[in-house]
Amino acid sequence: HVQLVESGGGSVQAGGSLSLSCAPSGYTRTRYCMGWFRQAPGKEREGVAADNAFGSTTYADSVKGRFTISKDNAKPILNLQMRNLKPEDSGMYYCAAGHCAGPSCTCSISLYDYDDWGQQGTQVTVS
Numbered sequence: 001h002v003q004l005v006e007s008g009g010g011s012v013q014a015g016g017s018l019s020l021s022c023a024p025s026g027y028t029r030t031r032y033c034m035g036w037f038r039q040a041p042g043k044e045r046e047g048v049a050a051d052n053a054f055g056s057t058t059y060a061d062s063v064k065g066r067f068t069i070s071k072d073n074a075k076p077i078l079n080l081q082m083r084n085l086k087p088e089d090s091g092m093y094y095c096a097a098g099h100c101a102g103p104s105c106t107c108s109i110s111l112y113d114y115d116d117w118g119q120q121g122t123q124v125t126v127s
Helices: none
Strands: 003-007 010-012 018-025 033-039 046-051 057-059 067-072 077-082 091-098 114-117 122-126
Touching: 003 091, 018 033, 018 091, 018 122, 033 067, 033 077, 033 114, 046 067, 046 077, 057 067
Parallel strands: 010 122
Antiparallel strands: 003 018, 018 077, 033 046, 033 091, 046 057, 067 077, 091 114, 091 122
16 A cells, blocks of 8 residues: 655745655555645646656756755665745645656656656645
């Protein structure tokens, strides 16, 4: 049984920083993607960043240069470091795990490529 537990959200002023973490358990795949997604009230869930744990990352254009995704395979924990936060970054952030594509294990930030989701999410509020 796969479980993904998010933590680390909070409230900050614009320009501030936050770090999110996701602790997966029960995952048996050796090649997979992990990603962060967010959903603001009244809006669809959107992809933020993805990591294939082999050094390849993918970011939404809106967060490039400000967010950094990383995965500590030894623990394992997926992190999202967010800097220079903007009010439009506000929302519930979810961690997800899914399949990768091709021999290079390319990860997308499309919701449809992810099978397992954190249930609770973690709230990020930027004012």
